[in-house]
Amino acid sequence: MSNKRGFASDNNSGVHPRLLQALQQVNVGHTIAYGDDDYTHAAQNLLKQHFGETAQSFFVYNGTAANVLSLKAMTNSFNSIICAETAHINVDECGAPEKFTGSKLLSVETPDGKLTPQLIKKHLHGFGFEHHSQPKVISITQSTEMGTVYTPAEIKELTDFAHKQGLLVHMDGARLSNAAAYLNLSFQQITADVGIDAVSFGCTKNGGMFGEAIIFFRPELAANFKYYRKQGMQLASKMRFISAQYTELLKDGLWHQLASHSNQMAQKLAKEVAQIPQIKITQKVEANGVFAIIPPRIIPQLQAEYFFYMWDEHNNEVRWMTSFDTQPEDIDNFVAKIKELL
Numbered sequence: 637m638s639n640k641r642g643f644a645s646d647n648n649s650g651v652h653p654r655l656l657q658a659l660q661q662v663n664v665g666h667t668i669a670y671g672d673d674d675y676t677h678a679a680q681n682l683l684k685q686h687f688g689e690t691a692q693s694f695f696v697y698n699g700t701a702a703n704v705l706s707l708k709a710m711t712n713s714f715n716s717i718i719c720a721e722t723a724h725i726n727v728d729e730c731g732a733p734e735k736f737t738g739s740k741l742l743s744v745e746t747p748d749g750k751l752t753p754q755l756i757k758k759h760l761h762g763f764g765f766e767h768h769s770q771p772k773v774i775s776i777t778q779s780t781e782m783g784t785v786y787t788p789a790e791i792k793e794l795t796d797f798a799h800k801q802g803l804l805v806h807m808d809g810a811r812l813s814n815a816a817a818y819l820n821l822s823f824q825q826i827t828a829d830v831g832i833d834a835v836s837f838g839c840t841k842n843g844g845m846f847g848e849a850i851i852f853f854r855p856e857l858a859a860n861f862k863y864y865r866k867q868g869m870q871l872a873s874k875m876r877f878i879s880a881q882y883t884e885l886l887k888d889g890l891w892h893q894l895a896s897h898s899n900q901m902a903q904k905l906a907k908e909v910a911q912i913p914q915i916k917i918t919q920k921v922e923a924n925g926v927f928a929i930i931p932p933r934i935i936p937q938l939q940a941e942y943f944f945y946m947w948d949e950h951n952n953e954v955r956w957m958t959s960f961d962t963q964p965e966d967i968d969n970f971v972a973k974i975k976e977l978l
């Protein structure tokens with residue numbers, strides 16, 4: 637079996653050695669199950685340090701659950717959730733957000749994966765009209781599925797706009813670390829300080845093995861969450877193994893080191909393929925993704941050696957993701973292969 641590092645997904649990478657070691661370190665003796673343990677309390681305290689005093693956090697197993705259950709806590713079944721057409725909740729969660737919340741997803745086409753008040757406006761009507769689903773949440777992804785990053789000002793504009801209309805704002809932060817590293821800002825500066833109400837904060841794509849955190853910044857959203865999590869089958873009995881990964885990532889800046897590295901690798905890849913005249917980069921490269929239109933004839937051969945996903949079959953647009961463990965020579969070899977095939 638070939639375990640060659642490629643550019644298909646940051647989920648394809650393994651686990652950072654320090655996180656594996658952290659799992660090993662907490663693997664001693666017995667501790668209280670279901671999250672009422674010292675390891676989990678320590679991780680929750682660290683999350684407060686990084687996200688601010690209002691942060692109330694809950695761990696779940698994966699990112700889909702983090703999104704679905706946080707949205708569940710923010711909605712009733714007669715509500716609607718506005719998101720980008722490219723949002724993971726819209727295209728990659730098998731309808732789980734609709735199934736578990738009962739709410740309708742209203743998607744918006746965007747040029748770069750980012751929502752703006754202007755783009756959302758068309759969905760803001762029918763308030764109080766019983767025939768119409770009631771808009772309640774705007775869900776944004778940071779960094780986006782297109783590898784772009786919202787600035788704090790862009791987020792604040794959206795949250796002010798949402799709150800004025802009585803809406804809440806959810807952030808899918810599966811790659812929040814990549815966004816914070818790109819902006820060189822703290823997690824608090826791009827969530828609580830700019831009006832975000834709830835965030836799904838991932839660790840898996842930044843070197844973790846499994847586990848994601850949901851952080852609420854409003855006490856009323858957190859109040860009944862433990863029941864939703866249990867009903868949603870996401871209450872981990874051996875929670876210390878999720879908590880330990882968060883502590884390791886957050887205690888001394890490992891999260892930043894790994895996400896910055898991954899972002900830098902995307903910059904390197906973009907810089908090198910930009911010099912190839914037959915390749916056109918289609919999105920700003922800000923986090924750890926590179927989107928490009930490439931000659932279709934080289935795609936199957938390139939994929940055979942370095943598997944990656946097509947983003948838009950019709951336009952021959954591909955998505956290349958870098959990871960915490962991508963090495964400069966991986967990029968050199970990949971670019972050399974592209975040149976050879978061309």
Ligand SMILES: Cc1ncc(COP(=O)(O)O)c(C=O)c1O
Pocket residue numbers: 647698699700701703724777780781808810811840
């Ligand atoms: C933007 C985004 N959100 C959430 C997720 C989490 O998904 P999973 O349920 O696979 O952990 C992913 C994973 O690819 C993602 O890209």
